[in-house]
Amino acid sequence: MAYYNRNETEKRLGGVRRILAEKNLDAAFIYFDELNVANGWYLTGWCGQFEKGAVLVPGHGEPILLGGPESEPFAQMDAAITKVRCFPVFMVPDEEYPNATIIDFRQLNEELKAEGTVLNRIGIVGTTTIPHQVYLDVAAGFPGVELVDITEEYELMRAYKSDWEVEQAARCVELCDLAYDKMADAIRPGAFEYEVAAAGEAVCRTGGAHSFAYATIVGSGPRAKAVVPTATNKRMEDGELVMIGIAPRINGYAGTFGDTVPVNGAYTQQQKDLLNYMRETFRLTYGMLKPGMCGRQIDEPGRRYYEKHGLMEYIVCPFAHSMGLMEAEAPFFGPNGDFELAPGMIVNVDVSFFGHPQLHGGRIETCFVITEDGSRPLSPKLFDYFMKDL
Structure with missing residues (x-):
């Protein structure tokens, strides 16, 4: 049995997309890890073990859970968001996964473009906790894209409880x-x-x-x-x-x-x-x-x-x-x-x-x-x- 509520998840995704529309953003990148669990859990009802992660919410289209290969089968079984992509920057350092499909943010950018999602401005949630290398990898993978801090607007949604x-x-x-x-x-x-x-x-x-x-x-x-x-x-x-x-x-x-x-x-x-x-x-x-x-x-x-x-x-x-x-x-x-x-x-x-x-x-x-x-x-x-x- 999962820990999320589907109706709550859909309302929250709608709230994220309202923020995107108000700020003229194309997607939100919501960082989380085992210590800073709340922002990711708010959309997924889930948090992986050992690995870091993020949720990418486009203004239009299916949200994607970004993480590592140990988290992927766990997320597909238990998370509210089951479209998963794996990245080296979220993995346990130096651990190898020979049968896993692991991409970088440049490849994710190309995948999104092929699906019709072009990103020019991305809202970032978790700027006080996101590791420096994660931020650098996102910036490099989406060249020319403006990264905008929307942590305050996102976390304000969490203050008002259903x-x-x-x-x-x-x-x-x-x-x-x-x-x-x-x-x-x-x-x-x-x-x-x-x-x-x-x-x-x-x-x-x-x-x-x-x-x-x-x-x-x-x-x-x-x-x-x-x-x-x-x-x-x-x-x-x-x-x-x-x-x-x-x-x-x-x-x-x-x-x-x-x-x-x-x-x-x-x-x-x-x-x-x-x-x-x-x-x-x-x-x-x-x-x-x-x-x-x-x-x-x-x-x-x-x-x-x-x-x-x-x-x-x-x-x-x-x-x-x-x-x-x-x-x-x-x-x-x-x-x-x-x-x-x-x-x-x-x-x-x-x-x-x-x-x-x-x-x-x-x-x-x-x-x-x-x-x-x-x-x-x-x-x-x-x-x-x-x-x-x-």
């Missing part, structure tokens, strides 16, 4: 609720951090998650100040706090939670006070989740509260960001942000501190979908939990 997209995120958040309980049960003095991660990942996989949007976070004691510490073979110690988080994906879409809990099950008064400051900041930020609000407005009450309690020097991240194919993706709603919330967006309230001299670091986080008059929690369980003081 009902289907919200449904996938909601399913992931349901898994997060289950994972939270399993991870909490595994936390105890003497247990390894990786045991906590394994408990959460197992229940997510069993529930249908095909991957994770980030490596599961388990950071105990001083490791919590690392912002996104992945689970290690450190044993958790009595008296420590441990920061936990997980981000399962279903059909490419992520859900998540974050929390900070005592290893021995009992908060000290200092720990409880700081976590309650975070919860009040959570409540203040949640209260700003309404259509039309921008980052400057959303972030301001929480920052003012952090300043009141002497926590400003421990801020690393803003208190809200969007979620979708990535657990944290644009738009980000920080203190200088002007992007406005709109119905259908998925936004996480993500309150954290890092670098505290005694308590090191922590996070509380859960997900909301923006509605016509406010927001709706995707995890009523965690929403209710964070809305109260400890």
Whole structure:
């Protein structure tokens, strides 16, 4: 069973072609790889292993998935776009595939011309992540063609979620609720951090998650100040706090939670006070989740509260960001942000501190979908939990 939705794919291809028409472009070249998966997945519901790739969407005609020979049979079986061409620049360096058909961009250009597609202006998506050699090869293969950055216009489409997209995120958040309980049960003095991660990942996989949007976070004691510490073979110690988080994906879409809990099950008064400051900041930020609000407005009450309690020097991240194919993706709603919330967006309230001299670091986080008059929690369980003081 594939991870794409055919109706969604066709709508998205239509959106790309509208951008092409508005900007007088002949095609879009959308780069992706295993780390920068979202832009490619948005059109294909797929990402290859080991190899890089791109999607070429002509203004008219069939889209083509560009990749390497290891990805080709995988893509033809599982991707929404099954017309595939293989290129050396996307392959594992120095690996040989004697029976594969491998071409370059000059040959692709000739193939397109023979089909009646002449390219004079190509829109490029992923200019901050595309490898230099890929860019050079595309430019050389389409001589005289103007390359235009349309990353912002393309990624803006991803900011506004359909009902289907919200449904996938909601399913992931349901898994997060289950994972939270399993991870909490595994936390105890003497247990390894990786045991906590394994408990959460197992229940997510069993529930249908095909991957994770980030490596599961388990950071105990001083490791919590690392912002996104992945689970290690450190044993958790009595008296420590441990920061936990997980981000399962279903059909490419992520859900998540974050929390900070005592290893021995009992908060000290200092720990409880700081976590309650975070919860009040959570409540203040949640209260700003309404259509039309921008980052400057959303972030301001929480920052003012952090300043009141002497926590400003421990801020690393803003208190809200969007979620979708990535657990944290644009738009980000920080203190200088002007992007406005709109119905259908998925936004996480993500309150954290890092670098505290005694308590090191922590996070509380859960997900909301923006509605016509406010927001709706995707995890009523965690929403209710964070809305109260400890």
